[in-house]
Amino acid sequence: MSLRDTMQSSFGALFDTAFAEVMADFTGTYLGPGIYDPVTEETTAQTVTYTGRGVLTRYKLEQIDNVNILSTDSLLIVLTNEVTDLPSAGHKITAKDPITGALKTFDLLPVKIDPAKVHYQLQLRAV
Template identity: 50%
Template sequence: MGLRDDIQADLAEAFDDDLADAVSTFTGTYMGPGVWDPVSETTTAQPVTYTGRGVLESYDSRRIDNINIKVGDVLLICLVNEVSDKPMVGHEITAPDLVTGEQAAYRVESVSADPAAAHIEIQMRKS
């Protein structure tokens, strides 16, 4: 078992036990490949949906610069092996709102992974 597998196993165990109350499921969507018809201005692209689970948190107020990180941005930390597709900038993610707990739509602003590629951090902004 390599370092990445060890990290993912430990984090998955924490998600199931210690962090179970903080873990939320989410759904991501983006438009798949298709052909654009400029005459009718329609496309054959169909939405692609993926799922996963992770921990949502607000950014520390000292990190908010209103350029890269804005007030209201949310950080989603999830395991790479528990997300059924690769989140990318521009995708829409539906996850619980941190204040109300109701489902909210977010736009992915940035995605980064740790050096072992065990988890990803997704910066999201309400759309």
């Protein structure tokens, strides 16, 4: 078993036990390929939907610079093997707010991945 597989298995177990209370299921959406007609301003692109789960949290105070990271931004930490598609900047993410329990929609900003490709760090900005 590779280091990556071992880490994903370990983190997956933590998601199921220690972090179970703060886990958030999410749905990501984006427009797939299609043809845009500039005259009618319509497209043939269809919405692509993917799912996953992760830990939804706020950024640490020292990370907030109010330029790249706003005080209202959220951070979603997701295992790469638990997402059904590749998250990318510009996608919409819908997740349940861990505090209020209400569904919220976010714009997905830059996506970071660790060197071992075990998890994504998704920067979310409320719409």
